[in-house]
Amino acid sequence: MDVTATPEWAALAEHHEALRDRSLRDLFAEDPDRGRRLTTRAADLYLDWSKHRVTDETVRLLLALAERVGLRERIDAMFRGEHVNATEDRAVLHVALRAPAGRPLVVDGQDVAADVHAVLGRMRSFAERVRSGEWRGHTGQRIRAVVNIGIGGSDLGPAMAYQALRAYSDRGITARFVSNIDPTDFAEATRDLDPAETLFVVCSKTFTTLETLTNATQARDWLLTGLDGDQAAVACHFVAVSTNTEAVRDFGIDPENMFEFWDWVGGRYSFTSAIGLSLMVAIGPEAYDEMLAGFSAVDEHFRTAPFEANLPVLQGLLNVWYTDFSGAQSHAVLPYSQYLSRLPAYLQQLTMESNGKSVRWDGQPVTTATGEVWWGEPGTNGQHAFHQLLHQGTTLVPADFIGFGEPVHDIGEMHDLLMANMFAQAAALAFGKTAEEVAADGTPAELVPHKVMPGNRPSSTILAPRLTPGTLGQLVAFYEHTVFTQGVVWQIDSFDQWGVELGKVMARELAPALTSAEAPELDQDPSTTALVEEYRRLRGR
Numbered sequence: 001m002d003v004t005a006t007p008e009w010a011a012l013a014e015h016h017e018a019l020r021d022r023s024l025r026d027l028f029a030e031d032p033d034r035g036r037r038l039t040t041r042a043a044d045l046y047l048d049w050s051k052h053r054v055t056d057e058t059v060r061l062l063l064a065l066a067e068r069v070g071l072r073e074r075i076d077a078m079f080r081g082e083h084v085n086a087t088e089d090r091a092v093l094h095v096a097l098r099a100p101a102g103r104p105l106v107v108d109g110q111d112v113a114a115d116v117h118a119v120l121g122r123m124r125s126f127a128e129r130v131r132s133g134e135w136r137g138h139t140g141q142r143i144r145a146v147v148n149i150g151i152g153g154s155d156l157g158p159a160m161a162y163q164a165l166r167a168y169s170d171r172g173i174t175a176r177f178v179s180n181i182d183p184t185d186f187a188e189a190t191r192d193l194d195p196a197e198t199l200f201v202v203c204s205k206t207f208t209t210l211e212t213l214t215n216a217t218q219a220r221d222w223l224l225t226g227l228d229g230d231q232a233a234v235a236c237h238f239v240a241v242s243t244n245t246e247a248v249r250d251f252g253i254d255p256e257n258m259f260e261f262w263d264w265v266g267g268r269y270s271f272t273s274a275i276g277l278s279l280m281v282a283i284g285p286e287a288y289d290e291m292l293a294g295f296s297a298v299d300e301h302f303r304t305a306p307f308e309a310n311l312p313v314l315q316g317l318l319n320v321w322y323t324d325f326s327g328a329q330s331h332a333v334l335p336y337s338q339y340l341s342r343l344p345a346y347l348q349q350l351t352m353e354s355n356g357k358s359v360r361w362d363g364q365p366v367t368t369a370t371g372e373v374w375w376g377e378p379g380t381n382g383q384h385a386f387h388q389l390l391h392q393g394t395t396l397v398p399a400d401f402i403g404f405g406e407p408v409h410d411i412g413e414m415h416d417l418l419m420a421n422m423f424a425q426a427a428a429l430a431f432g433k434t435a436e437e438v439a440a441d442g443t444p445a446e447l448v449p450h451k452v453m454p455g456n457r458p459s460s461t462i463l464a465p466r467l468t469p470g471t472l473g474q475l476v477a478f479y480e481h482t483v484f485t486q487g488v489v490w491q492i493d494s495f496d497q498w499g500v501e502l503g504k505v506m507a508r509e510l511a512p513a514l515t516s517a518e519a520p521e522l523d524q525d526p527s528t529t530a531l532v533e534e535y536r537r538l539r540g541r
């Protein structure tokens with residue numbers, strides 16, 4: 001279906017024109033109750049979407065669009081385990097990873113729910129053994145450091161969540177995350193670690209990823225160098241998380257020490273699979289289970305709540321509204337929590353690898369803009385850096401503000417000041433300050449235009465009681481399903497990532513030209529050829 005050819009799309013385009021001259025100031029003046037009315041709850045999340053450039057009619061039209069594209073059927077199909085990942089002919093069942101035990105879910109003849117809970121059981125017992133000191137290193141020492149080696153979806157989820165949930169972690173065990181093939185990453189992550197006390201968790205869905213296998217090989221060398229070259233040490237210092245048992249065995253990790261997941265879990269949706277193992281070791285199985293329960297609560301909300309009260313559906317449709325009707329190209333995520341400093345990076349993969357597509361699932365080119373550029377930083381740091389552009393720049397950037405009622409650390413009035421900043425930023429973006437108001441402050445006339453704040457800049461505010469494993473799970477599930485909603489409207493496969501393949505192949509082909517002792521015969525474009533030559537000169541080759 002070409003969504004842009006539907007009557008619902010045309011109605012939205014017409015409505016957008018009609019709404020063009022009504023600002024957020026106007027909309028709030030027309031409905032003083034808007035700040036309370038246009039809010040929705042799911043589990044512990046409170047979403048204020050009143051500061052969006054929408055009316056009840058906009059929402060009605062967006063919901064009609066959702067019906068037209070069959071969003072309800074697509075959600076049901078995903079939860080049933082149908083192959084909604086069309087280009088890879090796979091089910092998309094990250095929701096099964098956090099569904100409560102005891103509910104069979106048979107997909108392609110296999111009870112995947114039973115498989116999930118079997119692996120979760122092994123993870124819990126392993127995590128307990130490491131945390132209690134029962135699992136020892138080769139020389140009999142306790143494990144004090146867990147180094148997760150993985151990249152993309154095999155890194156960002158646990159790395160983000162470890163940062164977010166540090167207050168819940170066992171401070172006697174440090175977790176590190178190595179992802180980049182830049183040797184700096186490995187060197188810095190291990191420089192102060194003792195091999196005798198270090199456990200590597202090698203995470204790779206495919207177990208073929210160059211970065212991860214290179215880092216894992218380096219880790220094995222580092223370990224063996226530190227432990228007198230005794231190969232037997234690998235067994236108690238390496239575990240793997242993967243779907244590829246053969247490759248894990250070939251690497252030299254006993255499949256007994258492998259935690260399995262399945263091809264129906266997309267890489268960027270794998271955080272709640274065994275990919276979360278290093279996080280589970282850090283925060284413990286109980287807190288990890290609370291996190292899974294948080295995910296599950298929002299999964300159920302997404303599956304069952306009527307669209308007009310469905311947080312991910314509403315937010316996803318609002319994102320479509322700005323991307324396709326207002327020409328927004330980017331989306332800022334602004335967590336007012338230092339603990340969530342890696343959330344923007346996590347969401348970049350989730351959103352941009354999922355919805356950065358220009359071909360629909362039926363193979364036809366899209367006829368409208370798709371995925372936004374996602375970016376952000378924790379507040380208040382961003383305020384002193386890029387908020388200038390958000391307030392007065394020429395680009396429309398819808399933003400998500402994320403904050404909590406209770407701080408994890410309650411120190412004086414600091415949390416209240418943090419939250420005052422968050423509320424103030426959202427209000428300043430929405431309502432701005434007119435030339436008259438600026439002049440009324442006694443501003444010299446020549447400065448008035450510089451100080452005018454145009455306002456009418458939309459944002460969502462997401463409030464939760466406290467940053468806990470449970471609310472973190474809710475938040476991430478909210479974003480996963482927002483991405484799904486947008487993908488369905490755009491009729492794109494949000495679960496493949498063919499666009500990353502070409503660069504990987506080219507890097508593999510190019511590598512020998514950089515490393516060979518002899519000057520290579522280069523069959524590259526002129527720019528790449530010149531760069532390789534210059535690089536070889538810098539390396540003295």
Ligand code: F6P
Pocket residue numbers: 151152153154203204205206207208209212267268353497500
């Ligand atoms: O190259 C992109 C990608 O395939 C991501 O989708 C994935 O999360 C990442 O690489 C890592 O892949 P793997 O877990 O197979 O090592």
